Amino acid sequence: MRYEAPTSTKDAVTLLSRAKGSAFVLAGGSDLLVRMKGGFIEPDLVVDIKRIPALQEIRKTSTGFRIGAAVPCAAMGEHAGLRKAWPGVVEAANLIGSDQIQSRCTVAGNLCNASPAADSVPALVAAKAKAVIAGPKGRRTVPVEKVPAGPGRTTLGKGEFVEAILLPLPKGKTGDAYLRFTPRTEMDIAVCSAGVCLKLGRGGVIEEARVALGAVAPTVVLVPAAAKAIVGTKLDEAALAALTAACEAACAPIDDKRGTVEFRTEVAGVLARRAAKIAYQRAGG
Amino acid sequence: MSHDASLTNRNFKVVGTRVPRPDGVDKVTGRARYGADATAPGQLVGMILRSPHAHALIRSIDTSKAEALPGVKAVITSADLPDKVNGRRDLLDILENCMARGRALYDGHAVAAVAAIDAETAKQALKLIKIDYKVLPHVTDVDEAMQEGAPIVQPWVRTAGGDPNKETNVSQISEFGHGDVEAGFAEADVVIERSYKTEQTHQGYIEPHACLASVGPDGQGELWVTTQGHYTFRNQCAELLGMEIAKLKVTSSEIGGGFGGKTHVWMEPVALALSRKANRPVKLVMTRDEVFRATGPTCSTSIDVKIGVKRDGRITGAKAVLRYQDGAFPGIWGMLGAMTSWACYDLPNVKSIAYDVLVNRPKVAAYRAPSAPMAAFAVESTMDIVAGAIGMDPVDFRLLNAAKEGTRASYGPTYGPIGIRATLEAVKNHPQMKVKLKPNQGRGMACGFWFNFGGQTCATVNIGVDGTINVSVGTVDVGGSRASLSLIAAEELGVPYETVKCTIADTASLGHNDTTEGSRGTFSSGMAIIFACRNAIEELRNRAAKTWDIPVQDVHWQDGQAVALGIQHSNLQPLTLAQIAAKSPRTGGPIAGHNEVVADGAGVSFASHICDVEVDPETGATRVLRYAVIQDAGRAIHPDYVEGQFQGAAAQGIGWALNEEYIYGKDGRLQNPGFLDYRIPVCSDLPFIDTQILEIPNPGHPYGIRGVGETSIVPPLAAIGNAVSNAVGVRLTHVPMSPPRILKAIKAERSLAGDRRVSAG
Secondary structure (H helix, E strand, O other), rough: OOOEEEOOHHHHHHHHHHHHOOOOEEEEOOOHOOOOOOOOOOOOEEEEEEOOHHHHHHEEEEEEEEOOOOOEEEHHHOOOHHHHOOOOHHHHHOOOOOOOHHHHOHHHHHOOOOOOOOOHHHHHOOOOOOOEEOOOOEEEEEHHHHHHEOOOOOOOOOOOOEEEEEEEEOEEEEEEEEEOOOOOOOOOOOEEEEEEEEEEOOOHOOOEEEEEEOOOOOEEEOOHHHHHHHHOOOOOHHHHHHHHHHHHHOOOOOOOOOEOOOHHHHHHHHHHHHHHHHHHOOOOO | OOOOOOOOOOEEEEEEOOOOOOHHHHHHOOOOOOOHHHOOOOOEEEEEEOOOOOEEEEEEEEHHHHOOOOOEEEEEEEOOOOOOOOOOOOHHHHHHHHHOEEEEOOOOEEEEEEEOHHHHHHHHHHHHHHEEEEEEOOOOOOOHOOOOOOOOOHHHHHHHOOOOOOOEEEEEEEEEEOOHHHHHHOOOEEEEEEEEEEOOOOOOOOOEEEEEEEOOOOEEEEEEEEOHHHHHHHHHHHHHHHHHHHHEEEEEOOOOOOOOOOOOOOOOOHHHHHHHHHHOEEEEEOOOHHHHHHHHOOOOOEEEEEEOOOOOOOOEEEEEEEEEEEOOOOOOOOHHHHHOOOOOOOOEEEEEEEEOOOOOOOOOOOOOHHHHHHHHHHHHHHHHHHHOOOOOOOOHHHHHEEEOOOEEOOOOOOOOOOOOHHHHHHHOOOHHHHOOOOEEEEEEEEEEEEEEEEEEEEEEEEEOOOOOOEEEEOOOOOOOOHHHHHHHHHHHHHOOOHHHEEEOOOOOOOOOOOOOOOOOOHHHHHHHHHHHHHHHHHHHHHHHHHHHOOOOEEEEEOEEEEEOOOOHOOOOOOOOOOOOOHHHHOOOOEEEEEEEEEEEEOEEEEEEEEEEEEEEEOOOOEEEEEEEEEEEOOOOOHHHHHHHHHHHHHHHHHHHOOOOOOEOOOOOOEOOOOOOOOOOOHHHHOEEEEEEEEEOOOOOOOOOOOOOOOOOHHHHHHHHHHHHHHHHHHOOEEOOOOHHHHHHHHHHHHHHHHHHHHHHO
């Protein structure tokens, strides 16, 4: 196995583009190293992106936040501006692993690991986050939900990697929230999860909404029908019931050791309802 | 005198104090050496190839490519482990479990092993071993394994005392009890019958099995290993490999948890066989995946319980039918379930019938009060249902029927002084019982019993010339026993605790000691140390008499010094232990005491637990709000470690009750061999576990000690089951009570209630 730690995005792209055999990007390593040690993968090349300075920082720009791909989730929790703007996203990122894992794991890695149960992804999707992808043909920016293609698979091409995650500045009265269900209180993986982002208009009426569910399909799913169920309402009981029904209808989970189809479907609806209430409150409703 | 094991009721000076443990600093600084922390010059890395099939015929094994790989020093299969025990079935089972002999019996069963110069080479070598399997039908569920036509796990097994020609998965049927249960049920006003299931759980010790084995061409060997019983490991390894017992020295490392799982050998004979073949030391460390798939979890079970009761609360009849799976080899686990099931109660008519059943799962090992928690779950859940049916408080109902001194236990013996009633009285008076519950919250309680064990024990006390004391014992310290045993030596000799150093001796330094199991460590080694100290005191008195030139019968041992009795010796100042020790080179040489004993008289132990939970009715998630353990300790030598045992046992029980389970796929393979999906509780899952130590002295021990390590894993499944059932209004009968099971039960009840409303309307 070859290990490389380039100091620029350009060098990283070159290494990945020219790689023969299997090549993996190493950010925090909290997924990659576990898979290597477990014998599930045997990489020929590992490209460590932590030495690229721009990837190590959270930058506030005129349009929002740029979170470098090597920024550990703990740093997101320590960033007051980010926490204030996107409390749901930060909470989701901070739910991953233990304190030790928090100082290594990254949201870009969480996205590219392409697990449908990834904690930060439903919150990112709900918040309309985008991924900046660097590759041999330059940079492109896509909505985060376009990156995972299925469990363990991404839409990234040869030589491409995610350089940063972009979050917009929240407009007006916006609130977001993320909830997951785990049998344990921590150190666990989501059986199902929900991220909700709401923008309120006059009189506390929901003007815009995005609802994303985790671990109920091969990828995290954005559920427009769930958003439609609550837009134009003040999140009354009927709206919550419609939201729950829309979420349940969008679930296509599997039966496995972590949960049954029945349980995941039902609890995804419960979590979406509860997350919507928190987001509504955070938006000032 | 020195072997009088009867209780000497006395006021203790150091016993009962909370001194720092001698192994504490090493453990918190990382200096302590565990199973994987030993190295030897020229050591090789050992690895094991395991069956991916639940049940398969091994047609052939081709190791030639692995052997040809540069860096590989030995490859072994069962051909390298021939029968050296003349077909003794118990030992052959152990050997076959360490390495498959023609058939793989469960997912993870070892089929070959390699020793190579490094891990990479060993891994590559495993891939080069070619095995031709013929997959056979398998069975992993205990009830399915008992059905006619179920795949047969071991063709040689016959039900003990049953049809000698019939192949079966039932290796034995055990029956206990007295009276006439059918007459008891006929006499009852109310009879309740329920069925329960519990899933398989693992002890979940954090330290994986690990050892360093070395066998030379002269037939002498050494083994460094994480174990609960290095003498047992020595004897088993020597017998299985055809070695002489005295020529295999086994040293126990510090142990990162065992809870019964390190009472058996799993891969140590393989490590020794690899070393013998390679003529190099071999280190073998299991991965977590291997620990789950190929060591000894406890049984999954299926149990029916029937209780008949008079309206006044007197139980007239009690019966349990218990089906325990022992994995792929015959065991006694169902039998233990039957013996413990009714042990808390004084019953005129009682019967337990247990089936020990083989399935294609790993060989079951002991897990803390093995078999008792599942039986208690079934019995104590039914006890609550019965109490509800006759409108009686569950604690009063248990008190009315509780066993007492003189009660004939359901498994045979008549009890001496016991603590079950005292624990129940303590429950009634516990402040937790008065805390008001909110919506979706429930309270439950349950009782538990464990036998405890004594067994073969050997200890030596050596007194240094500076008056400090070396205590050598052979029971592995799994929970702070070095501190407790040092306290006992200090108490008996009359010296400060700080002057005593307790060491776990290797197998060459002390006679045989049974494994640390059955809560026997402090009970039995404590007894041997008391006797050894009394021998040493005799010698100390001899030396004092010699120094003073007076008859030894005039020398009395008091508060750590020799005192000359009688006015004729009033001019003689007492001689301290340190003074006598300093002169020992000139008065007859080193001073020591020694004892070997079969520590009989282990006192049974009882516990009652109280548990408050809150259940989220929309997700089925349970949070344990408050938890209290009340247990009889006989005499708490070191209260911190007694409380630690109570809390640890309750914590394991809580994990078992709520989330832990082996999940097998239809293919018979274990789906969750790791701590992510096999969910032992983390700190934030548990409340502070309150403890209350009761001391009802055991008359069979000089200090009144009872074992304390196991009993408190017995009540939690039922205590939580009762609490959850009270919180949600539905009886839970399947452990673990995981969120999907609870949510399903709530929904089923809601739809039933709906049906009832419809039919009423």
